[in-house]
Amino acid sequence: MTTTATLPACEVLALGPHPDDIEIAAAGTLLLLRQVGQRFVLLDCTRGEKGSRGTVADRDVEAATAAQKLGALARHNLGFADTGVRVDDASTNALVAALRAVRPNLLLAPHAHDVHPDHVAVAQLAERSVFLAGLRNYEPQLGAPHRPRLFLRYPGNQPVEPTLVVDITSVAAAKAEVVRCYRSQLNPPDRSHLVLGLDVLERADVRDRFHGARIGVPVAEPFWHDGPLPVRDLRALLG
Numbered sequence: 001m002t003t004t005a006t007l008p009a010c011e012v013l014a015l016g017p018h019p020d021d022i023e024i025a026a027a028g029t030l031l032l033l034r035q036v037g038q039r040f041v042l043l044d045c046t047r048g049e050k051g052s053r054g055t056v057a058d059r060d061v062e063a064a065t066a067a068q069k070l071g072a073l074a075r076h077n078l079g080f081a082d083t084g085v086r087v088d089d090a091s092t093n094a095l096v097a098a099l100r101a102v103r104p105n106l107l108l109a110p111h112a113h114d115v116h117p118d119h120v121a122v123a124q125l126a127e128r129s130v131f132l133a134g135l136r137n138y139e140p141q142l143g144a145p146h147r148p149r150l151f152l153r154y155p156g157n158q159p160v161e162p163t164l165v166v167d168i169t170s171v172a173a174a175k176a177e178v179v180r181c182y183r184s185q186l187n188p189p190d191r192s193h194l195v196l197g198l199d200v201l202e203r204a205d206v207r208d209r210f211h212g213a214r215i216g217v218p219v220a221e222p223f224w225h226d227g228p229l230p231v232r233d234l235r236a237l238l239g
Helices: 021-035 056-070 089-102 117-133 169-179 200-215
Strands: 012-016 040-044 074-077 106-110 150-154 164-167 220-223
Touching (some): 012 089, 012 117, 021 040, 021 056, 021 169, 040 056, 056 169, 106 117, 117 150, 169 200, 200 220
Parallel strands (some): 012 106
Antiparallel strands (some): 164 220
C-alpha cells in the first residue's frame, strides 16, 4: 500500500482537496509536462465522501482511472475528512512527509480564494507545509528537508487573476478524456448542489476557453504565483 513515506521522488507534485480537483484545474498542464519528460505524483486530501453524487468506491475507481490516463507515477490519498480539512499539526506533517518523499521542483495546489472550505484549508495547509518542509530541524523523522523551487496555485470555484496562463490547446481533447473519468460527477439530473451550475467537465471547459481567449489561443489553464516570476530568456515569451 502506498504511503506518503513510499511515494516516488519526481519533478512535480499536484495536490487536490478532492478527487477531480487536480484534473479540472491542471490536467492539461500535467499532460504537457509529461510530454517533455517531467514525472508527477497526484496527492488527494479527501475521498470526496460528502459529495452529493458518487460513492467513495466510485470516486476511488474514477481517480485511479484518471491517474492512469494522465500517466502519473503514483496517486495517494491522505484520508482527511471531506468538508472537515483542518490546518493542524497532524495534517501539516502528512503533507510535509509527502513533500520530502517526492522532493518536487514544482508544486501545484489550490488557491485560497474559494467558497469551498476544504479548498481554502488545503491552500493554507500547502503554504504552511511548503515552508516547514524546508526547515532542517522541523520534524526530522519525516525526511530530509526539501522545498519546491516553484509553487503554483490553481483556481477552484472562484475566479482568480492569474500570474501565468498555460496554452493547453494541443492536449485539450486528452484533458477532456481525463475529466470524463469522473462519471459520477457528470451531467447530474439535479444541479442544485453545484456552486456554479456546471458539472466538472463544463466547468473546466468554460474556464479554459475564457483564459485561452485572454492569451489568444483556444484553451488554456490559469495559475497564480506569489510574487514575480524570474525570466532568464525573453525568447521563451516570444514563442
